[in-house]
Amino acid sequence: MKKSFYLLAGIAIILFSACSSSKNIDKQLLTGHTWELEYLAGPKITFDSLFPVKSPQLTFETDSLLVTGNDGCNGYTSPFTLKGKNISFGEPGPSTLMYCGEGEAIFRETIKKIDAYKIDGEKLVLLTGDMPMMRFHKINQ
Numbered sequence: 001m002k003k004s005f006y007l008l009a010g011i012a013i014i015l016f017s018a019c020s021s022s023k024n025i026d027k028q029l030l031t032g033h034t035w036e037l038e039y040l041a042g043p044k045i046t047f048d049s050l051f052p053v054k055s056p057q058l059t060f061e062t063d064s065l066l067v068t069g070n071d072g073c074n075g076y077t078s079p080f081t082l083k084g085k086n087i088s089f090g091e092p093g094p095s096t097l098m099y100c101g102e103g104e105a106i107f108r109e110t111i112k113k114i115d116a117y118k119i120d121g122e123k124l125v126l127l128t129g130d131m132p133m134m135r136f137h138k139i140n141q
Contacts, residue, residue: 034057034058036138037055037056037072037107037135039134042106045102050072051103054070056107060080065082067089071103072100072103072104073103073104078091085116085118087115089111089112113133123135123137
């Protein structure tokens with residue numbers, strides 16, 4: 001009986017430590033890189049037409065809990081919260097006021113709806129529920 005208890009306790013400890021270490025691994029994979037948007041769900045306009053000058057980019061800073069980069073036109077800074085695979089973005093901070101077409105507004109509206117993420121190799125996928133809404137690839141800087 002005692003052996004069964006210790007065996008079950010050992011298995012439980014291994015499972016809990018594996019879950020917490022995978023969260024840390026995902027967090028490390030999310031941060032320390034710049035991610036460039038390559039896919040945006042929804043609009044019936046081509047990606048290149050939405051972002052003719054440059055593609056949106058994000059860099060996650062876990063110390064300050066800010067995401068910085070650009071929305072395809074203007075600078076972008078927003079607080080974010082991260083809980084396991086759940087992620088959400090707050091209201092973006094002040095930005096320059098250049099107009100570059102519809103892409104910026106669609107990007108900002110879409111990112112407000114994000115509630116989860118997954119990392120698939122070199123890709124970051126932002127989700128609403130189980131639906132992929134935005135896909136980014138890692139870029140070297």
